[in-house]
Amino acid sequence: MRLALFNQGRLGIVDGDHLVDVTEQLAQGSTPGASGPLHQHIEALARGGAVDVDVSNCARVPLSDAVLEPPLPRPGKVVGAPVNYLDHKAEMEYTTSVADLGVFLKANSSVIGPGQDIVLPYTDKRTDQEGELGVVIGRTASHVDAADALDYVFGYTCVLDITVRSGEDRSTRKSFDTFTPIGPWIVTADEIPAPDSLDLRCDVGGITRQRTNTADLIFGVADLIAYTSSVMTLHPGDIIATGTPAGVGPLSHGDRVVLEIERVGRLEVGVDGSRATPYDQRPGRRAR
Incomplete structure (x- = not known):
């Protein structure tokens, strides 16, 4: 799986030439801090918080239209x-x-x-x-x-x-x-x-x-x-x-x-x- 941050803190799964927006599912409904929603997702997985992602109703954004951001904008180290x-x-x-x-x-x-x-x-x-x-x-x-x-x-x-x-x-x-x-x-x-x-x-x-x-x-x-x-x-x-x-x-x-x-x-x-x-x-x- 390829996970990217895009368009002001949205979290997406790369699917071919599109991004599937899974922000709400992987961020588990909370507002991520400066470290971003992917960092939050990694920490949740470390605590045993695995999530089954249903992408059937997620928005799809063409990669060509997305502004990619650092996937971890503020890593711990x-x-x-x-x-x-x-x-x-x-x-x-x-x-x-x-x-x-x-x-x-x-x-x-x-x-x-x-x-x-x-x-x-x-x-x-x-x-x-x-x-x-x-x-x-x-x-x-x-x-x-x-x-x-x-x-x-x-x-x-x-x-x-x-x-x-x-x-x-x-x-x-x-x-x-x-x-x-x-x-x-x-x-x-x-x-x-x-x-x-x-x-x-x-x-x-x-x-x-x-x-x-x-x-x-x-x-x-x-x-x-x-x-x-x-x-x-x-x-x-x-x-x-x-x-x-x-x-x-x-x-x-x-x-x-x-x-x-x-x-x-x-x-x-x-x-x-x-x-x-x-x-x-x-x-x-x-x-x-």
Whole structure:
């Protein structure tokens, strides 16, 4: 099943070239908060609140007429896996990988959805695209074994982990507003029984920069969930960005970034550099 948010917080099941509006059924009659009705549905499922959906009388909206939104507009946590492909490790000349570095957190306020723009902060600091498979947690996970880890997954989505190449730590460089595009929807885990064998491609300006298969992850999905849950409890609706392959590169005003992951979907966003300012004019800078 593919579940999307659209048209100001409506929740739909993707059925071919239409969205079936199941907001009232899956949101169970209550008003969702800022996290959105899909997050609310995931939490309800985690509590044992499974719902049989009858779509026979639901409104159908053509995908071409819908405005897609981030499926999880305010996830509880966005967890990132640095240097989780060997080719990216070589490309960036890192001596360490996720096995040495651990994971990091991105601000949930950095999330945007399909068709929105990544906003470049600086005119003179490179800002790169990083295309990644996103894992959406479906139930509370703490110290889970890798052998059981996929049982804790609700589904999968596309994630762009946008990064400024400056001197601050990862959580700062990756947490600017608009720096975590996700979507176009979430594909439930039953549709993707083998997340470690998916083709991934990321294009910028019509040119392919990144192409890989998730089989090349250093920590595969199950190992990554097991490791992360040994550090922090994962809750329903949290997202893990599994890491990016080689091919990261600078974004420029007017670029279109397209991330496609086999069996998951196609996420496209723009790039806006019209408000970028020099790095030395950032707030909080102090003379040395």
